[in-house]
Amino acid sequence: xxxxxxxxxxxxxxxxxxxxxxxxxxxxAAAGEKAVAGYDEDTVTMAVAAAIDCLKPGNEDVNGxxxxxxxxxxxxxxxxxxxxxxxxxxxxxxxxxxxxxxxxGTIALKAAIDAVVSGSAGRIxxxxxxxxxxxxxxxxxxNLGDGACALMIGSSDLLATIEDNYSIxxxxxxxxxxxxxxxxxSGEGRFIDEAGYMPIMQEAVSELMKKxxxxxxxxxxxxxxxxxxxQHAALAKRLGFDRSQxxxxxxxxxxxTGVAASFIMLAAVLEEAKPGDRILFANYGDGVDTFIFCVxxxxxxxxxxxxxxKRLAAKKSIDYGTYLNWRDLIPFExxxxxxxxxxxxxxxxxxxxTVTALYGFKCRKCGIPQIHPIGQxxxxxxxxxxxxxxxxYKFSDKTGKLFTYAVDILQPTxxxxxxxxxxxxxxxxxxxxxxxxxxxxKVAIGMPVEMVFRKLFQGKGILNYFxxxxxx
Amino acid sequence: xxxxxxxxxxxxxxxxxxGERWDMGVEDLLVEAAxxxxxxxxxxxxxxxxxxxGTVFSGMSALTLAPLGLQYIPVTRVENMCATGxxxxxxxxxxxxxxxxxxxxxxxxxxxxxSGQTGVKGPSxxxxxxxxxxxxxxxxxxxxxxxxxGTRYFHHYGLNPDEGKRLLAEIAVKNHYNGSLNPKAxxxxxxxxxxxxxxxxxxWPLGLFDCCGVSDGAAAAIVTRADMAKNFRSDPVYVKxxxxxxxxxxxxxRQDYDYVHIDENVLAAKKVYAEAGIKDPRKEISMxxxxxxxxxxxxxxxxxxxxxxxxxxxxxxxxxxxxxxxxLPVNTDxxxxxxxxxxxxxxxxxxxxxxxxxQGKAGPRQVKNPRLGMTHNLGGNAGNGVGCCVVxxxxxx
Numbered sequence: 001x002x003x004x005x006x007x008x009x010x011x012x013x014x015x016x017x018x019x020x021x022x023x024x025x026x027x028x029a030a031a032g033e034k035a036v037a038g039y040d041e042d043t044v045t046m047a048v049a050a051a052i053d054c055l056k057p058g059n060e061d062v063n064g065x066x067x068x069x070x071x072x073x074x075x076x077x078x079x080x081x082x083x084x085x086x087x088x089x090x091x092x093x094x095x096x097x098x099x100x101x102x103x104x105g106t107i108a109l110k111a112a113i114d115a116v117v118s119g120s121a122g123r124i125x126x127x128x129x130x131x132x133x134x135x136x137x138x139x140x141x142x143n144l145g146d147g148a149c150a151l152m153i154g155s156s157d158l159l160a161t162i163e164d165n166y167s168i169x170x171x172x173x174x175x176x177x178x179x180x181x182x183x184x185x186s187g188e189g190r191f192i193d194e195a196g197y198m199p200i201m202q203e204a205v206s207e208l209m210k211k212x213x214x215x216x217x218x219x220x221x222x223x224x225x226x227x228x229x230x231q232h233a234a235l236a237k238r239l240g241f242d243r244s245q246x247x248x249x250x251x252x253x254x255x256x257t258g259v260a261a262s263f264i265m266l267a268a269v270l271e272e273a274k275p276g277d278r279i280l281f282a283n284y285g286d287g288v289d290t291f292i293f294c295v296x297x298x299x300x301x302x303x304x305x306x307x308x309x310k311r312l313a314a315k316k317s318i319d320y321g322t323y324l325n326w327r328d329l330i331p332f333e334x335x336x337x338x339x340x341x342x343x344x345x346x347x348x349x350x351x352x353x354t355v356t357a358l359y360g361f362k363c364r365k366c367g368i369p370q371i372h373p374i375g376q377x378x379x380x381x382x383x384x385x386x387x388x389x390x391x392x393y394k395f396s397d398k399t400g401k402l403f404t405y406a407v408d409i410l411q412p413t414x415x416x417x418x419x420x421x422x423x424x425x426x427x428x429x430x431x432x433x434x435x436x437x438x439x440x441x442k443v444a445i446g447m448p449v450e451m452v453f454r455k456l457f458q459g460k461g462i463l464n465y466f467x468x469x470x471x472x
Numbered sequence: 473x474x475x476x477x478x479x480x481x482x483x484x485x486x487x488x489x490x491g492e493r494w495d496m497g498v499e500d501l502l503v504e505a506a507x508x509x510x511x512x513x514x515x516x517x518x519x520x521x522x523x524x525x526g527t528v529f530s531g532m533s534a535l536t537l538a539p540l541g542l543q544y545i546p547v548t549r550v551e552n553m554c555a556t557g558x559x560x561x562x563x564x565x566x567x568x569x570x571x572x573x574x575x576x577x578x579x580x581x582x583x584x585x586x587s588g589q590t591g592v593k594g595p596s597x598x599x600x601x602x603x604x605x606x607x608x609x610x611x612x613x614x615x616x617x618x619x620x621x622g623t624r625y626f627h628h629y630g631l632n633p634d635e636g637k638r639l640l641a642e643i644a645v646k647n648h649y650n651g652s653l654n655p656k657a658x659x660x661x662x663x664x665x666x667x668x669x670x671x672x673x674x675x676w677p678l679g680l681f682d683c684c685g686v687s688d689g690a691a692a693a694i695v696t697r698a699d700m701a702k703n704f705r706s707d708p709v710y711v712k713x714x715x716x717x718x719x720x721x722x723x724x725x726r727q728d729y730d731y732v733h734i735d736e737n738v739l740a741a742k743k744v745y746a747e748a749g750i751k752d753p754r755k756e757i758s759m760x761x762x763x764x765x766x767x768x769x770x771x772x773x774x775x776x777x778x779x780x781x782x783x784x785x786x787x788x789x790x791x792x793x794x795x796x797x798x799x800l801p802v803n804t805d806x807x808x809x810x811x812x813x814x815x816x817x818x819x820x821x822x823x824x825x826x827x828x829x830x831q832g833k834a835g836p837r838q839v840k841n842p843r844l845g846m847t848h849n850l851g852g853n854a855g856n857g858v859g860c861c862v863v864x865x866x867x868x869x
Contacts, residue, residue, distance in 0.1 A: 336590045337613075370725045382725045404627070404731050406619035407676035408612050410591060420612040422620060422855075424727045432724050432855070434612070445627045 002116045003158035004293070005123065007302060008053035009267040010046050010148040011254055011311035012037045013437050018142050020320045025137045030229070032252030034145035036318060037131050039326040039414035040436055040454040043069040044079050045465070046148035047127035048086045048453040054125065054150035055087060062152070063121035064094040066112055068104035068128045068259050072097060073463050082465065083127060086453045088357040088394065094121065102175070102225065102285025104128070105259045110289060112153040113162055123154040130258030133327055135183035143228055144184065145255025149263035159270065159302060160279070160293040166208040169287035172196040175227070193231060197284060201235055204288035205280065212292065216241045221269045223247045224282035225262040253312050268308040273299050316439070326414055337410050342459040351375040358396035358451055358467045360429055364389045369429035371395055393429070395451065396467055400425040402447040407440065412457070423449060423469050436468040448472045475747045478868050479569040481701035481708040484513020484694035487824040490812035491658040493688035498530050498583045499539030501690035506540055506579055509692040513704050521573035523547045526560035526580035527816035537579070553851025554763065555716065555860035556580055557691060557819025562714045564695040574697055581690040582814030592686055592815070615675035615683050615766060617853040622677040622768035624731035629783055637677055640767040641668035642789050644681045644809055647764060650796060651806020653836045658685040658812030682767040687812025691820035698868065707831045712844065712863040713747030715740045723855025736859030737776035737850060744861035750844070753778045754800060758842035759829055761822035763850045764807040777848060796837060804829060804837045822847035823862065830866040843867065
C-alpha cells in the first residue's frame with residue numbers, strides 16, 4: 001500500500017489586499033487578498049519551509065526529493081539539490097526537478113508513487129511551490145499568489161492511501177511563459193474554459209470515477225485546481241458535486257498559488273479529515289492528473305501540525321509599492337551606501353555545511369556548540385582552544401533567544417530597516433545574523449526565534465541563500 | 473619581558489585638517505601631515521631612517537608612501553582596522569627601542585570620501601573574505617554592529633529608551649563642543665541634547681549624531697630614542713606603554729559575552745597600565761583620547777578603561793567628569809565623533825592631541841597641568857576586536 005505519510009503547507013506571511021491593486025490601477029478587483037512571498041523568499045525557500053515541517057517527526061529518512069515548480073530561481077541549476085541540502089538530506093537522496101507545467105506537482109507525485117510501488121525508493125518527499133508574477137494592471141496580477149506544500153510518499157504509517165490515479169495529457173495553450181517572459185501570459189477566458197479546462201477536467205474525473213464505479217456522492221471531498229473562483233465554481237456544477245463536498249480553493253485568502261495550489265487545498269482537507277474519508281484530487285495543466293485518496297486511522301497525527309489554518313492566520317499586509325519593490329517590478333535609485341560584501345563560490349562550497357544546513361561545531365572537550373557568523377570554519381575551540389576536536393552540530397533546527405539587536409537603517413535591503421541580532425541558541429552557541437518576518441514594534445531582548453532558510457541577496461549572479469532568525 | 477616605558481619619545485607631530493577633503497588626494501594628505509611633523513621636530517626628510525605607514529583602505533604596500541619622496545629607506549605598511557594609526561606608532565617605537573634606527577616616522581592616512589559612498593564598508597571585512605567575498609557575504613552596517621552594545625547596555629542597566637538616548641547624547645554634545653574649539657576638526661557645530669536625541673536614527677539606538685564623521689585625513693609622528701629626545705626639543709613626549717589585545721571572535725560566538733563591555737579594551741588597558749606603572753587610571757591619567765566611533769562605545773570605554781566603575785559611567789557623565797573642565801577630560805579635540813575618523817589616521821590624530829596637551833599647546837582646549845595622556849582604539853567591533861592603548865607622559869620616570 002502506498003500513500004501519504006506526512007504533509008505540510010507553507011504560506012508566506014505577507015498579504016496584498018486586492019483593493020490595493022484596485023486603488024493603483026483604478027480597475028475592478030476580485031475580493032480578498034493574495035499571499036506574497038517576502039522580499040527574501042522564493043519558490044526554493046518556500047519549498048524548504050514546507051519540507052522542514054513535513055520531515056518531522058519520524059519522517060527524516062528520505063530516498064528522493066522531487067521539487068515541482070514553474071518558477072525555479074535558476075534556469076540551469078537544480079532546485080531540488082538546493083532544497084535537499086538545506087534539509088540536510090543524505091547525499092544518496094535522489095533529487096529531481098519537475099517543471100514547465102502547472103501539473104508539475106502531480107507529475108512529481110505520480111513519479112514518487114511509482115518509485116515507491118516499484119520498490120526503488122522507500123520514501124519520497126514531493127515539494128510543490130510557486131511564485132508566479134502577473135503583469136501589473138492585469139487579471140493575473142490580482143489572481144496569482146505564492147505558497148508551497150510538501151507531501152511525503154511512502155508505504156507504511158500512512159495518513160492516506162492512494163487508491164488509483166488517472167491521467168491524460170493535452171497540448172492546450174491557455175497559460176504560458178516563453179524563455180524570455182517574466183509574466184504569465186494567458187489566452188481568452190471563455191476559450192480556455194470551453195475548449196480547454198472544462199471538457200478535459202470533466203473527462204478525466206469521469207473516467208476515474210467510472211473505472212472504480214464511483215459516483216460523486218462516494219467522496220467526502222473533492223479537491224481540484226482552477227485558475228480562479230468562477231472557473232472553480234463552474235466546474236463543480238458541471239461535475240455534479242455538492243458545494244459542501246468541494247474544497248475551498250482559498251483564492252480569497254492566498255490567490256492561485258500555481259503548482260502549489262491544489263496541494264495546499266489537499267493539505268487543508270487532510271487537516272480536517274476523518275478516518276475513512278475518500279478524497280478525489282485533480283490537478284490541471286497541459287492535461288489532467290487525478291487521484292483517489294482514502295484517509296486512514298493515522299490522520300489524527302497531523303491535527304496539531306502547523307498547517308494551512310495556522311499559516312492563513314499568521315499574516316501581515318503590505319502595500320502595492322512594497323509588492324512592486326519585492327518582486328523587482330520597478331527600477332530603484334542606486335544606493336549611495338556601501339554595497340554588501342559579495343558571496344564567493346569557493347567559500348560557499350568550502351563552508352557548504354554551514355551555508356546550506358547551518359551546521360556549526362560542538363567541541364568534544366568542553367561540549368560547547370559554536371558557529372561563526374559568516375560561515376567560517378572552526379579549527380580551534382573558541383572556549384577551550386582545543387584543536388580539531390569537534391563534532392558537527394546542526395543549528396538550523398534549534399530555537400534561540402534574541403540577546404541584543406540593532407535596527408539598521410543603512411543595511412541594503414528590500415524591506416528597510418534591516419534588523420540584525422545576536423541569537424543565543426537553546427542548548428548553546430551564538431550567531432549574529434539577520435532577522436526576518438518580524439513585527440518591529442514587538443522586537444525585544446529575550447524574544448524566542450527559530451531559523452529559516454532565506455535569500456540574503458543576489459550577488460555575482462548567484463542566489464545567496466542563508467539562514468535568518470524569525471520570531472516564533 | 474622589558475617595558476617600553478621611557479625608552480622612546482615623540483619629538484614631532486603633524487596632523488591635517490580632517491573632513492571632506494575633496495581638495496586633497498592621499499599623497500597631499502601624507503605630505504601635509506609629514507612635513508608638519510618634520511618641521512615640528514626640526515628635522516629634514518632625509519633624517520628619517522625608517523617609516524611605518526598605516527592605512528586600511530587607501531593604498532596597498534609601502535609604495536603608498538612613495539609620494540613623500542623618502543629615498544630608499546625601509547617603509548612598511550601596517551593595518552589593524554581602526555587601530556591602524558596606533559599600530560604604526562607601535563611599530564616605529566619598537567624599532568627605535570630595539571636600536572635598529574634612531575629616527576622613525578609613523579604616519580597614518582585614509583581617504584574615505586573619494587569612494588562616492590556614504591559611510592564605510594561594514595564589518596564584513598573581518599574573516600575569511602578574499603577580495604571582499606565570503607561564504608555568504610554580509611550586510612549589516614558598522615553602526616549596527618556597535619548598536620548591539622547600546623541596546624544591551626540599556627537593557628542590562630535598566631535604562632528606558634529615553635534615558636539611554638539622553639545619556640548617549642551627552643557624549644556627543646561634549647565631543648562636539650570640544651571639536652568646535654578645534655580648527656582641524658571635521659565638524660565645528662555645537663549640539664544640544666535635544667538635537668542629538670531627535671536626530672534621524674541610523675541604527676537604533678544610534679542616531680545621526682551618535683555616529684562619528686566619515687573623513688579624509690592624515691597624521692604623523694617622529695619617534696626617537698628617549699635619551700636623544702632633548703636634542704630635538706625641550707618638551708618631548710615619552711612613551712610609557714603600548715598595548716594591544718586581539719580577540720579570537722569569542723564575543724560573537726560565546727554566550728557568556730555580555731555586550732556591555734569589550735574584553736579587548738579591558739585587557740589592552742590592563743596591559744598598558746602595568747607597563748606604564750599606573751595603579752589608579754582615574755587619578756593618574758590627566759586626559760584621554762578614546763575610540764568614540766559611536767557614542768555607546770565611548771560610554772562602555774569609560775568603564776573598560778577603569779575611568780568609571782562598572783555600570784556607573786552614567787554618574788560620571790552626569791557629573792561632567794569627562795568634559796574639558798572635568799576631573800578626567802576625554803576627547804578634548806572632539807574625538808572621532810567631531811574631529812572625524814579617517815581610519816588609518818585616527819590613532820595618530822589622537823596622539824597629536826595628547827602630545828599638544830602635554831606640551832601645553834592645546835589652546836582653548838588646554839587641560840590643566842597634564843602629566844600623563846592616553847589614546848585608545850578599538851578595531852573591529854564588540855565580540856571580535858583589536859583593543860589598543862598607548863600611554864605617554866611629558867616627564868621621564
